[in-house]
Amino acid sequence: MFTLPQKDSGTPTTSPGSVSTQGLHSNRGDGLEREGSRKPDQKPLKLYGVGDPTAMFFSDSPYLSSRGSTIKWFWDSAEEGYRTYHMDEYDEDENPSGIINLGTSENKLCFDLLSRRLSQSDMLRVEPSLLQYPDWRGHLFLREEVARFLSFYCRSPAPLKPENVVVLNGCASLFSALATVLCEVGEAFLIPAPYYGAITQHVYLYGNVRLVCVYLESEVTGLETRPFQLTVEKLEMALAGANSEGVKVKGLILINPQNPLGDVYSPGELQEYLKFAKRHELHVMVDEVYMLSVFEESVGYHSVLSLERLPDPQRTHVMWATSKDFGMSGLRFGTLYTENQDVATAVSSLCRYHGLSGLVQYQMAQLLRDRDWINQVYLPENHARLKAAHTYVSEELRALGIPFVSRGAGFFIWVDLRKYLPAATSEEEMLLWRRFLDNKVLLSFGQAFECKEPGWFRLVFSDKTHRLRLGMQRVRRVLEGKSQVAEDAPSC
Numbered sequence: 001m002f003t004l005p006q007k008d009s010g011t012p013t014t015s016p017g018s019v020s021t022q023g024l025h026s027n028r029g030d031g032l033e034r035e036g037s038r039k040p041d042q043k044p045l046k047l048y049g050v051g052d053p054t055a056m057f058f059s060d061s062p063y064l065s066s067r068g069s070t071i072k073w074f075w076d077s078a079e080e081g082y083r084t085y086h087m088d089e090y091d092e093d094e095n096p097s098g099i100i101n102l103g104t105s106e107n108k109l110c111f112d113l114l115s116r117r118l119s120q121s122d123m124l125r126v127e128p129s130l131l132q133y134p135d136w137r138g139h140l141f142l143r144e145e146v147a148r149f150l151s152f153y154c155r156s157p158a159p160l161k162p163e164n165v166v167v168l169n170g171c172a173s174l175f176s177a178l179a180t181v182l183c184e185v186g187e188a189f190l191i192p193a194p195y196y197g198a199i200t201q202h203v204y205l206y207g208n209v210r211l212v213c214v215y216l217e218s219e220v221t222g223l224e225t226r227p228f229q230l231t232v233e234k235l236e237m238a239l240a241g242a243n244s245e246g247v248k249v250k251g252l253i254l255i256n257p258q259n260p261l262g263d264v265y266s267p268g269e270l271q272e273y274l275k276f277a278k279r280h281e282l283h284v285m286v287d288e289v290y291m292l293s294v295f296e297e298s299v300g301y302h303s304v305l306s307l308e309r310l311p312d313p314q315r316t317h318v319m320w321a322t323s324k325d326f327g328m329s330g331l332r333f334g335t336l337y338t339e340n341q342d343v344a345t346a347v348s349s350l351c352r353y354h355g356l357s358g359l360v361q362y363q364m365a366q367l368l369r370d371r372d373w374i375n376q377v378y379l380p381e382n383h384a385r386l387k388a389a390h391t392y393v394s395e396e397l398r399a400l401g402i403p404f405v406s407r408g409a410g411f412f413i414w415v416d417l418r419k420y421l422p423a424a425t426s427e428e429e430m431l432l433w434r435r436f437l438d439n440k441v442l443l444s445f446g447q448a449f450e451c452k453e454p455g456w457f458r459l460v461f462s463d464k465t466h467r468l469r470l471g472m473q474r475v476r477r478v479l480e481g482k483s484q485v486a487e488d489a490p491s492c
């Protein structure tokens with residue numbers, strides 16, 4: 001979770017008339033209650049915002065450079081919820097009244113399958129080449145395996161090539177490396193918001209690259225639209241707005257499936273966004289870190305690598321990692337696929353600092369090549385467990401009469417708690433978040449995703465039943481007003 005100050009600027013939008021909103025809890029689960037629509041007296045939302053990550057920076061250290069102080073400040077200011085959580089983590093036996101974490105996007109459902117597979121004898125190999133300096137792009141045997149893996153699971157029209165693959169320690173590093181090699185200091189990427197907020201620091205800490213938020217709205221404004229829908233019109237307006245402020249935009253970030261919306265883009269939408277980028281000579285970083293976590297069969301997921309032709313292959317860079325789809329966020333394995341050899345080489349050069357141990361590279365190659373295990377054991381079971389957990393939480397939310405957005409991909413539900421805020425402000429959103437935390441359940445609040453409508457929360461459901469049940473009981477207690485709120489506690 002990352003709360004970032006943003007110096008927002010943007011031209012006011014005209015308020016488009018609402019044609020229709022979807023009924024609450026439609027079959028696709030992407031509906032929103034009508035009461036959630038914007039009221040006539042509400043302020044129009046901003047169209048875009050140029051991020052200034054250090055706008056509220058104030059803690060200089062005498063021991064650090066100004067850059068070091070800024071980097072430290074990001075750490076200090078970001079993770080209050082997680083600090084509190086780590087001091088009081090729930091444990092069924094040791095700390096049953098500890099905090100349940102429904103805030104971190106991790107899949108905790110398949111540890112049994114993974115530990116069994118990763119403990120098999122074929123996983124450990126120690127040979128000189130694995131202990132020596134590697135090719136910084138990654139060992140060829142692994143890049144070959146990644147190319148085969150992505151060709152198969154992304155359904156690429158032609159086999160993908162190992163020379164276009166770079167492997168490193170996760171998508172966070174990849175954002176950081178790509179931002180550094182694609183942009184000058186102070187330049188920016190467009191990103192549809194709400195978005196996974198940590199990207200702000202990923203692109204900023206080393207690269208000093210900023211984000212221009214393309215604000216999306218929950219209101220459904222047309223027959224063929226859905227809440228928080230990205231359109232080319234919105235991208236054009238944000239780009240023009242940033243340009244008018246003298247901000248040089250170098251690229252666009254797309255997350256598909258999206259975090260926190262769980263939305264997936266159709267091939268037609270993908271083509272439109274990529275063509276927009278090509279028109280303006282923008283790079284596109286496509287983050288597909290949840291591509292195998294689409295658990296709803298009716299959702300047709302299409303990787304950008306499945307497109308027959310990329311409008312601008314030299315400026316399209318695709319990311320994937322095992323952190324989400326294989327529930328191994330601690331292992332740190334990520335991969336870049338790009339046809340642009342300058343970009344691949346520049347990122348590889350940075351892999352000297354972001355590389356993987358030879359032993360892990362070997363393990364990952366073994367894992368990715370085991371198609372029988374992936375297709376017959378891991379994916380079906382993982383999807384069934386994700387679906388069951390998702391069903392449980394969405395039914396709880398329905399019982400509480402809470403609207404939400406979720407399409408059957410990812411580990412989270414984007415929950416509309418606006419009706420629980422006495423006023424539609426970020427301060428009230430924080431108060432509600434704190435009330436959850438005081439009642440020992442950690443959620444992520446909308447501001448952390450640069451959501452412009454206070455009252456949205458991300459709730460992660462990919463956890464074991466007993467924790468999920470207890471977490472939802474605590475959520476219910478807060479929402480039904482039965483909680484012990486901090487402000488109510490007697491002062492001593």
Ligand SMILES: Cc1ncc(COP(=O)(O)O)c(C=O)c1O
Binds near residue numbers: 287323333334
């Ligand atoms: C959309 C998205 N991209 C990237 C990451 C970070 O991935 P990694 O753990 O591989 O660095 C996350 C983590 O939550 C994410 O949600």
